Amino acid sequence: MSLAQINQVKALALAVPGDDIDTDRIIPARFLRCVTFGGLGEHAFRDERTGPDGKERAHPMNSAQAARIAAAKQGVMVVGFNFGCGSSREHAPQSLWRFGFTAFVGGSFAEIFFGNSTTLGVPCLTLSKEDLAECDAFVRANPDVEVTVDVEKLTVSAGAKTWKADIAASARDGLVKGKWDPIADLLEGADAVAKTAGGLAYVEGK
Amino acid sequence: MAKTLFQKVWEAHTVRKLPNGQTQLFIGTHLIHEVTSPQAFGMLRDLGLKVKYPQRTFATVDHIVPTNELKEPYSDPIAQEMIEALRTNTKDYGIRFFDTTTGNQGIVHMVGPEQGITQPGTTIACGDSHTATHGAFGAIAFGIGTTQVRDVLATQTLALSPLKVRRIEVNGKLAPGVYAKDVILHIIRVLGVNGGIGYAYEYAGTTFDGFSLEERMTVCNMSIEGGARCGYVNPDQKTFDYIKGKPFAPKAADWDAAVARWASFASDAGCQYDDIKPFKAEDIRPTVTWGITPGQAIFIDEKMPALETLNAADRQTAEDAYAHMKLAPNTPIKGTKVDVCFLGSCTNGRISDLREVAKYLKGRKVSPSVKAIVVPGSQLTAIQAVHEGLDKIYIEAGFEWRGAGCSMCLAMNPDKLVGDQLCASSSNRNFKGRQGSQTGRTVLMSPLMVAAAAITGQVTDAREVFKV
Numbered sequence: 001m002s003l004a005q006i007n008q009v010k011a012l013a014l015a016v017p018g019d020d021i022d023t024d025r026i027i028p029a030r031f032l033r034c035v036t037f038g039g040l041g042e043h044a045f046r047d048e049r050t051g052p053d054g055k056e057r058a059h060p061m062n063s064a065q066a067a068r069i070a071a072a073k074q075g076v077m078v079v080g081f082n083f084g085c086g087s088s089r090e091h092a093p094q095s096l097w098r099f100g101f102t103a104f105v106g107g108s109f110a111e112i113f114f115g116n117s118t119t120l121g122v123p124c125l126t127l128s129k130e131d132l133a134e135c136d137a138f139v140r141a142n143p144d145v146e147v148t149v150d151v152e153k154l155t156v157s158a159g160a161k162t163w164k165a166d167i168a169a170s171a172r173d174g175l176v177k178g179k180w181d182p183i184a185d186l187l188e189g190a191d192a193v194a195k196t197a198g199g200l201a202y203v204e205g206k
Numbered sequence: 207m208a209k210t211l212f213q214k215v216w217e218a219h220t221v222r223k224l225p226n227g228q229t230q231l232f233i234g235t236h237l238i239h240e241v242t243s244p245q246a247f248g249m250l251r252d253l254g255l256k257v258k259y260p261q262r263t264f265a266t267v268d269h270i271v272p273t274n275e276l277k278e279p280y281s282d283p284i285a286q287e288m289i290e291a292l293r294t295n296t297k298d299y300g301i302r303f304f305d306t307t308t309g310n311q312g313i314v315h316m317v318g319p320e321q322g323i324t325q326p327g328t329t330i331a332c333g334d335s336h337t338a339t340h341g342a343f344g345a346i347a348f349g350i351g352t353t354q355v356r357d358v359l360a361t362q363t364l365a366l367s368p369l370k371v372r373r374i375e376v377n378g379k380l381a382p383g384v385y386a387k388d389v390i391l392h393i394i395r396v397l398g399v400n401g402g403i404g405y406a407y408e409y410a411g412t413t414f415d416g417f418s419l420e421e422r423m424t425v426c427n428m429s430i431e432g433g434a435r436c437g438y439v440n441p442d443q444k445t446f447d448y449i450k451g452k453p454f455a456p457k458a459a460d461w462d463a464a465v466a467r468w469a470s471f472a473s474d475a476g477c478q479y480d481d482i483k484p485f486k487a488e489d490i491r492p493t494v495t496w497g498i499t500p501g502q503a504i505f506i507d508e509k510m511p512a513l514e515t516l517n518a519a520d521r522q523t524a525e526d527a528y529a530h531m532k533l534a535p536n537t538p539i540k541g542t543k544v545d546v547c548f549l550g551s552c553t554n555g556r557i558s559d560l561r562e563v564a565k566y567l568k569g570r571k572v573s574p575s576v577k578a579i580v581v582p583g584s585q586l587t588a589i590q591a592v593h594e595g596l597d598k599i600y601i602e603a604g605f606e607w608r609g610a611g612c613s614m615c616l617a618m619n620p621d622k623l624v625g626d627q628l629c630a631s632s633s634n635r636n637f638k639g640r641q642g643s644q645t646g647r648t649v650l651m652s653p654l655m656v657a658a659a660a661i662t663g664q665v666t667d668a669r670e671v672f673k674v
Contacts (some may be wrong), residue, residue: 018526019519020399020499024637027618028644031515033270033284035244035291037352038615047644081519082400083434086637087616088335088349089242111403111435112335116351151285170367173226182365183253185224186357193363196221196232201467202328203234203262206460 005178006121006151008105012069013076013147013158015059016045021079022086023113029087040091041070041098048151061099065143069163070100076147078132078139079106083114083124094118103149105165107132109131118171121180123151131156131163151175208474210371211327211440212406215346215471217327221363228365234328235345236263236358238301239314240270240288241618242333246355247295255360257299264323265296266304268313269618273581273608285619291413299359312584312610313535315339315552319423320586322452325464326441327471331358336552336634338429341438342422343445344471346406348436369406369435370480375614378487381669383674385562386421387554387632387652389413389485391493393425394432397483399501402434408473409439413487419448420558427553428634431500440472448627454506458559488662494665495537495636495650497527502636504539506655506667512536530638532626539665542649545627547578547660549605549653551615554632555583559653560591564599566654566672572604573663579606579621581613605660617642630659 010080031043045061056062069075077096083106084092093116096104104124106115129134138158139147147158149165151172156165167175175181197203209217221230238246243265250257257263270285279286289306296303304310311317315336318324323539326344330337334573335349350364357364371401374393394401412420422439429437439445445480446465453604461525491505501526504510510528512535513521528535533542549555549563551630560582572578582588588610591597597607614621615633623629629648636648649665658668668674 017522019523020501022499022635022637024616024635024640029618030642032241033288033618035288036248037245047639052644073354082403085399085433086335086430086635088333088351090245090333090351090353093351100549108400108403108431110400112349116353119351119353136552159582168367170224170228170365177226179226181353182224182226182228182355183360185226186230186361186363186365187255189221189224189230189363190258190361192222192230193232193361196219197259197362200218200232201235201460201464202325202329202456203232205261206456206464 003178003181004121006123006175006180007124008148008150008152009074010146010148011072011074011102012062012065013078014065014069015078015136015139017080017136019080020082020085023084023089024086026084026092027089032089032091035092037094040095044095044099050196060065063064073100074102075100076103076105076149077101078136079104081107083109085110088112090116093120093122097122105135105149112147118174118180123149123167123175125156125165125167127147127156127163127165135163208477210408210473210477210479211344211438211471212346212369212371214403215327215329216368219467221573223366228367230363231329231366232363233331233358234262235323235330237314237318237663238263238265238355239333240267240292242352243295243355245352246359248598249356250359257301259362263301263359265292265301266311266314266317267292267306269612269616271611272619273613273621275612276609282620283585309585312586313552313555313612315427316556316584316587319343320452320584321587322449322455326445326468331364335430336427338436339423339427339552341426341429341436342419344438344441344468346436346438347431370404371408371422372405372411372480372481372483373408374483375411376485376487377411378413380413380487380490383654383669384425384492385652385654386417388490388493390425390428391500391650392490393485394428394501395503397432399499400433402429402432405434407434407437407536409437414439418558420556421445424553430502433633438494440576441468479528492652492655492667492669494539494655496531496533497524498530498636498638499523500616500636500650502527507541509536509538540667542665543628544576544630544659544665546623546629546634547576547656548614548629548631549656550581550583550613551633552583554653555581557587557588557590560596563653563657564596567603567657568599570603572660575663576660578604578660579608579614581608582610585610615640616640630656630665632656
């Protein structure tokens with residue numbers, strides 16, 4: 001399987017502030033009532049964006065900037081800490097990716113969200129608290145300036161600013177080598193898998 | 207060298223090191239349900255792959271099943287489509303399916319233990335973050351995304367990096383009216399909802415030693431709410447006794463060897479932990495959440511935090527929480543009006559939960575202003591409860607007695623809050639909109655506290671209501 005090498009993402013950015021944004025908020029459970037991921041993009045952050053009266057709320061995802069990202073089908077979302085916590089639903093990164101986001105920059109990411117995003121080829125880079133605040137402020141003040149998320153060099157930069165970023169070494173390796181979907185590697189290990197399975201009594205039905 | 211259970215299980219299931227530095231880990235037991243698996247089967251078909259070890263994947267249906275409608279087709283065509291998709295997929299690939307007609311259907315995290323599929327020293331994965339529940343048996347169990355469900359179906363392995371291990375030691379005896387749910391809510395309150403990122407939690411100490419397997423499941427279940435992808439309790443005699451005789455438990459000739467093997471996985475004396483956090487059972491009181499994350503919790507007799515006592519980041523989340531919950535800082539939560547009471551979920555929908563509440567509920571009546579529902583987590587639990595006459599106690603008290611499933615924990619079926627109703631809930635998440643209404647409000651608590659709320663129509667102290 002041949003996948004794109006994701007060395008960097010250069011795109012317009014949108015700041016979505018707040019810590020502990022859970023995946024129920026990113027994609028409410030009623031949109032999980034489906035057997036494909038198609039169509040999830042338009043429902044990303046649905047209940048944050050639309051009030052109970054059906055009217056649009058003030059939310060970054062309703063901004064002109066978000067619309068530009070959706071049109072370009074590429075964008076960087078700048079988030080807070082523990083982004084994507086809660087439910088393991090892959091529908092969450094799927095919805096944001098289908099909306100148009102191709103990279104995340106934040107303080108920290110919940111592990112399952114991080115793994116689900118990486119497997120989609122969407123890098124999640126972390127910045128220090130201070131740098132994240134600066135990046136967030138920059139993005140809000142300069143909506144027309146593209147942000148570069150450099151997975152290879154481990155930096156996030158915009159305009160004259162460059163911040164030192166981080167990502168798990170294995171995720172970085174997979175993204176830059178175009179092996180962010182592990183299925184090919186996992187399939188290759190079939191003989192070794194059989195050997196491990198053979199050593200596990202419960203797998204053998206004992 | 208002395209090792210933790212996590213290290214031993216990890217080593218026993220390591221297939222090889224992958225080029226990116228991760229471990230290819232064998233997943234001995236794979237559980238699937240209707241919400242996070244259909245896309246994975248779709249990917250499998252697109253790639254022309256087969257299910258490698260169909261006998262090691264077990265399926266059930268829980269999230270979308272209606273709890274007050276047993277006949278199919280369901281009035282909700284999407285629910286029908288999702289259950290049909292799982293029927294087709296399990297049939298096509300030869301996977302055992304605990305369907306609604308089997309009498310063994312239920313929340314996936316209850317079916318595994320009930321069937322004896324959940325065993326010590328094993329790896330368990332499921333496209334559901336509450337898979338940590340199975341850690342109660344000394345398994346390394348964790349939630350995965352749908353693409354990873356595909357990986358397990360196709361290869362019975364995952365690409366993963368090992369976790370650090372934090373020992374959470376709780377010693378002492380809980381006061382009457384204080385439950386496993388209060389213990390885990392308290393731990394999350396203290397360590398934070400992101401405190402467990404990068405860790406497996408090992409729950410140890412005399413409090414957990416004294417817990418039944420069902421109580422241990424309640425604690426392990428909510429590990430993810432503390433940011434930890436998995437949590438476990440070392441297996442002991444109680445664990446083995448629980449498994450014995452279950453349908454998938456090792457049979458006579460293999461039993462002794464299995465027990466010896468299971469026991470050998472327990473963390474060794476003198477092993478090294480990456481972190482240790484001690485707690486005293488005596489310090490824990492009935493705990494309720496007041497906000498929109500499970501860490502926003504207080505003891506029932508405390509006031510909700512004043513904003514000025516919080517740091518900047520917590521304050522922002524708290525302001526958001528108070529606005530959503532329509533509650534005021536620095537006031538008691540006790541006395542807050544309750545509209546709906548939900549007793550159920552993979553956290554607290556087991557037979558011991560139903561028994562404990564029934565013990566106190568006899569002869570009491572649900573407040574006329576409250577809609578109260580009890581949803582046994584599994585069909586086996588429901589059958590057992592009916593056998594013991596528990597259903598009558600609930601129905602006489604004014605609860606609606608429902609069929610098995612996830613129900614109002616996440617409201618993917620017709621059980622939903624309406625408008626800004628406030629729900630006293632024995633479930634695990636108080637996220638905004640979690641219970642099916644965008645403006646709905648959730649207060650997490652133990653099952654007995656839910657019953658106390660049902661009777662008084664308020665968030666209240668069960669110890670006072672029931673003279674515990």
